Amino acid sequence: MDSRAHGRSPSSSANITYDLMTSDVVSLLDYLGLSKIHLVGWSDGGIIGLNLAMNHPDRLYSLFAFAAHYDSSGGNNAPMPSTFVAYFKRAQAEYEEFNPNKPYEIFLNDLLTMWSNYPKWTRVDFEKIPSDLPVWIVAGDHEEVINREQTDTMASWIPQAGELILPRTSHFAFIQEPTRFTIALEQFLAEVTNTTTCSNYHFKLKAEELIGTGHRLSMIYLASENIDWIMIDLFEIFQPYKTKLSITMEAFLSCVHSQLPHGKRIDVFWLKGEDALFHTRSSNNLIQLGFHTIYVLNRGSNDNIINKNDEFKSI
16 A cells, blocks of 8 residues: 555645554555455555554554664664665656655655654563564665664564565665565465465576575475476575574475476475585485486585586586
8 A cells, every 4th residue: 555645645734654654554444344464564664564563463464574663763874875866766756656746845854754753662562562463574684774783673572573684685675676575475475374375486597606606505396397497595585584494494395396296206405514515315315306316506516516526516
């Protein structure tokens, strides 16, 4: 949804506040006849989501809060980076297209006023979030706006929460790395709904990328019945910090198994250090689906190491 005065939503004479926008969400749910929702919130939307979790938890099935923080001390006071400048230019162009009735400068001033009055939540406020409400606190690994300490603290104040740090992304992860962001979101929803999803795993890496990237924690899966092999590194994609990785793995494996030809199987090994390159078992026993043997590469792999080990070679 577009929050009050954002996007296509009209503004009002009332000052924009987080509490007001939170009440707007509740009113919209009432209007649509929705008793509960899975909420994905970005930045201010993540703050609104946390507000709902504290004060209207009965309206939420789950909360995926990306790039949120809990008081003004969580802001990063570094000079505005180029990504933010580019975003504001884009935001202004879209705002003027979708909401022409109020000059962008007035809207921006309203936002600055709201941002100067961030919630000043404490541990006591977070304790109001029910322990059975699934929550992930998510941020980019080079977030321009929010200090990492705030992300860590919020996750620690919600006992059941997972904390996820997306690699090579900032405050705008869903724009910078939409596939990675969507994979993380799909895994969250798969976990909280006890389902599996795999629509976004179908992307390929070149052999040289596999060697260059390497893997600390590796999995291999069959993408289609025509033996289209793909390697994926969950550690690299999800960078789990406090998430229940075993549940993510379980959902992922269910997705993998659903794509295997009848009667075939895949064995998964958790490989660390150089274990993958110098595994004592034969390659046939390592991973075998009956069509081809799949070889696992590890972090620090290179052509020389691989050529010295007859059991391992690039895909």
